Amino acid sequence: MKTIFKQTYQQLKEQPLISIVSVAGTALSLFLIMLVVMIQQVKVAPFSPEGNRDRMLHVKFGSLLTKDGETNGPMSLHAINAIYKNLKTPEAVTAYTYFPTREPLSANGSKSFTANVKLTDAAFWHVFDFKYIYGKPYNEANFKAGIPLAVISRSTAIKLFNTTGDVVGRTFLLKYITYKVAAVVSDVSSLATMSYSQIWIPYTTDQETCNMVWNNTMGMFSTTILMHSPKDEAKVHAEALANLNKYNLTIKDSGNKLANRNRPYNTEKESIDFAANLEPDLSAEHRTELIVFLILLIVPAVNLSSMTHSRLRQRISEIGIRRAFGCTRWSILSQIITENMIVTLCAGALGFIMSIACGFIFTDSLLTPAYSNSYNNGPMVNIGILIHVSTFFYALAFCFVLNLLSTSIPAWQACKTSIINDLNGKR
Structure with a gap:
């Protein structure tokens, strides 16, 4: 392997222009692919406070069919309690306002400012795994009693009380009501669309x-x-559908009907749900992604293949000498593929780093979720959000496929000619 690394490095030095273009083309291809992957991954990959996304089902909006047409949007607590809150199969079910509102708040007569406010029940803190810095959230007894307690983010606590210390128990004014701080949690990225x-x-x-x-x-x-x-999804769907059918019987006399559209949706399906009156089509989404990946792989592979072919033409004599000394076609072929795999991996690492850097630099333009105009915070990202084990293996797989597509055919063509022609530098 040490010899192969040396040979690969020497080959790159002998043809610097082709080598630079080859490495840059591979890096750009992997950069674009990984950027697409990361944009998709942040919507479905687990991170706090949505660390259990693989076990979550969502009903963001409902669809009510009426005599006058169709109404789409969030649902009433009455409907949610009747259809979803009494499900027996799940571990927990929470109801909350999906759209955080901007509300003015102040403490100790200080200057007021606006912050995003979400209304929740006590089960919300079981479903979502927040990182608590101080205190603990309101429980079921506090919730049922209507005690004005609040959980606030760290940055909001600093801005509100002008301190980084423990502010649990301190009070502030929100919507003309005095609330007491029950807990302080780490700031939440708006990429966590359900819990933000x-x-x-x-x-x-x-x-x-x-x-x-x-x-x-x-x-x-x-x-x-x-x-x-995640195996409980079918059972939850069946139980929810039974409850929905019972609920529709109660509103039948009004001429209304709550449309199912196969709700609730898992995290992946919910991530592409942009119109409440249409069920998301995961199959069509997967086909689109596959076409994009194929274009991003095949187009550069064709160009890189011609460059690989050009490099190998200058090594015909070398291949002939090695074959004359008993080296098999497979041995030569495997070495050429290995050499190109090393180059591809190096270029892939460069492309991977470029995609991570781009994710950090252009976070707002690339990752801002839909319906987030009222959010005070942007889509904050960190390495834990952008990079997952699956992302790393995607990068390796794309490098491997790109290498095979761009190297195999030129390498085989270089090895299939006769030894005499190879020695004479002919094809």
């Missing part, structure tokens, strides 16, 4: 929002279901 906010309060303290109901079915709330295992 800066302040979380019990919805039992805001009856005005709870009472914003249309046709008794549509309202301001969404729900997330935490399963014991």
Whole structure:
């Protein structure tokens, strides 16, 4: 292997222009592929506070069919409680306002500022795994009693109380109500679309929002279901459908019907749900991704193949001498593929680093989620969000496929000519 590394390095030095173009082309190809992969990964890969995304099912919006047409949007607590909150199969079910609102807040007469506020129930803290810095969230008893407690993000606590220390127990004014800080959590990236906010309060303290109901079915709330295992998805769907059918019987006389559209959706399906009146098509999404990946692989592979072919033409005599001394075609072929794999891996590492850097630098333009105009925080990212084990193996797989596509045919053509022609430098 040491000899192969030396030979690879020497080959790159002998043809610097072709080598630079080859490495740059491979790096650019892997950069584009990994950028597409990362944009998709941040929507479905687990990270706090959505570390159990593989066990989550979501009902972000509902679809109510009425005599006058169709209404789409968040649902009422009445409908969510009747259909989803009483499910027996899941580990936990939470109801919350999907869209955080901007609300003014202040403490000790200080200058007020706005922060994103999400209304939740007590089960919210079981479904989502927040990182607690101080204190603990409100429990079921606090929630049912309507006690004005709040969980706030670290940056909000610093801005509100002008300290980095423990502020649990301190009070602040929110929507003309005095709330007490129950816990401080790490800031949440807006990429965690279901759990994102800066302040979380019990919805039992805001009856005005709870009472914003249309046709008794549509309202301001969404729900997330935490399963014991991803294998429970079919059972949860069946149980939810049975509850939905019972609920539709109760509103039948009004001429309304809540459309199912195969809800609830798992995290991957929910990530492409941009229109509540249409069921997301995962198969079509996968086909589109496959076409994009093939284009990003095949186009550079064709160009790199011609460069590999050009490099090998200058090694015909070398190949002939090695074959004259008994080296087999397979031995030569495997060495050429190995040499090119080393170059591909080096270029792939460069492309991988470029994609990570691009993810950090252009986070706002690349990763901003839909419906996030009212969010105070942007899509904060860190290495843990951008890079996962699966992302690394994607990069390795793309490097391997690109190497095979661009090297195998030229290498085989270089090895199949006769030894005499090889020695004479002929093809």
